[in-house]
Amino acid sequence: MADLLDPRTIRNLAAELDLRPTKQRGQNFVHDANTVRRIVAASGITPDDVVLEVGPGLGSLTLGLLDIARHVTVVEIESALARRLARTVDQRAPEASGRLTVIEADALAVDDLPDPQPTALVANLPYNVSVPVLLHALERFDTLARGLVMVQLEVADRLVAKPGSKVYGVPSVKLAWYASSARIGTVPPKVFWPVPNVDSGLVSLTRHAPPNTTASRQQVFAVVDAAFAQRRKMLRGALSGLFGGSAATTAALERAGVDPQARGEVLTIDDFVRIAEQLPA
Known part of the structure; x- marks a missing residue:
């Protein structure tokens, strides 16, 4: 010893x-x-x-x-x-x-x-x-x-x-x-x-294995960073820079099954993955 x-x-x-x-x-x-x-x-x-x-x-x-x-x-x-x-x-x-x-x-x-x-x-x-x-x-x-x-x-x-x-x-x-x-x-x-x-x-x-997703880790982390950059902002505003405006962000969040008025602090990693899958190519 x-x-x-x-x-x-x-x-x-x-x-x-x-x-x-x-x-x-x-x-x-x-x-x-x-x-x-x-x-x-x-x-x-x-x-x-x-x-x-x-x-x-x-x-x-x-x-x-x-x-x-x-x-x-x-x-x-x-x-x-x-x-x-x-x-x-x-x-x-x-x-x-x-x-x-x-x-x-x-x-x-x-x-x-x-x-x-x-x-x-x-x-x-x-x-x-x-x-x-x-x-x-x-x-x-x-x-x-x-x-x-x-x-x-x-x-x-x-x-x-x-x-x-x-x-x-x-x-x-x-x-x-x-x-x-x-x-x-x-x-x-x-x-x-x-x-x-x-x-x-x-x-x-x-x-554990990473989430099974078509989005890359970098894309998911970019969404995470944006969601918490202005913690009190609703997601439709916080993520608008990634999706090209509030309307496009709202549509993407709805496709992902996430409330556009929610904030990042209530989302799971799986929620962030689904949002990242909606990022424009």
């Missing part, structure tokens, strides 16, 4: 690297071993899984994942952190060092990964880019069958929100294209360094 990181080790590693965590990068490092074990257990990964971890930081979660997974591939944007991570694993879990791949890159720019291909995404996602990173990973790596991500609690609630909820919006709908989701727990600020001023939420993901 890996020797997990504790608060003193986290601070020592940071001092060694002259690391000053920044809000710009959304850096908050988990220093509580029990929290790491809880996340790994909740993820449901098995010894057959290849895990993709984005933003491993100093390696707290990486060490826990290597206890279970067949392989762990991490994507880290900061050179100093990426270089140090392999050495941390060598020191604290030497038997697992051959099962770790470290990629130094911006996760939003990674379009392919070396084999073995990932089957699960488990990550403490940087607060400031959590939604784009999650959606990018699901788009680019269709071998990802499930996941567990830790994000800011407010973001967790938006990701799992259902139609009609006050926080239902673009992230909720786009995630629903790829996967079913649920918030399965919260994590208090005290287990992080530096201590954030908000709680975190754990979001579980299970990939």
Whole structure:
């Protein structure tokens, strides 16, 4: 079993690297071993899984994942952190060092990964880019069958929100294209360094087949973006730029079986798909 990181080790590693965590990068490092074990257990990964971890930081979660997974591939944007991570694993879990791949890159720019291909995404996602990173990973790596991500609690609630909820919006709908989701727990600020001023939420993901449609994902997402760009507008107004005017939009919505006076916040992913199928060629 890996020797997990504790608060003193986290601070020592940071001092060694002259690391000053920044809000710009959304850096908050988990220093509580029990929290790491809880996340790994909740993820449901098995010894057959290849895990993709984005933003491993100093390696707290990486060490826990290597206890279970067949392989762990991490994507880290900061050179100093990426270089140090392999050495941390060598020191604290030497038997697992051959099962770790470290990629130094911006996760939003990674379009392919070396084999073995990932089957699960488990990550403490940087607060400031959590939604784009999650959606990018699901788009680019269709071998990802499930996941567990830790994000800011407010973001967790938006990701799992259902139609009609006050926080239902673009992230909720786009995630629903790829996967079913649920918030399965919260994590208090005290287990992080530096201590954030908000709680975190754990979001579980299970990939499903995308909707069966003649519309492309890009077309569906364009409708979603337009519907929520002016959240209080009725759909016949919010989508008029896509369909060429209010009258054409009203007709398209009626063909799709959607009330032109409705707003985006009450529509399911299937509703958005039917609307996208009416887009002019």
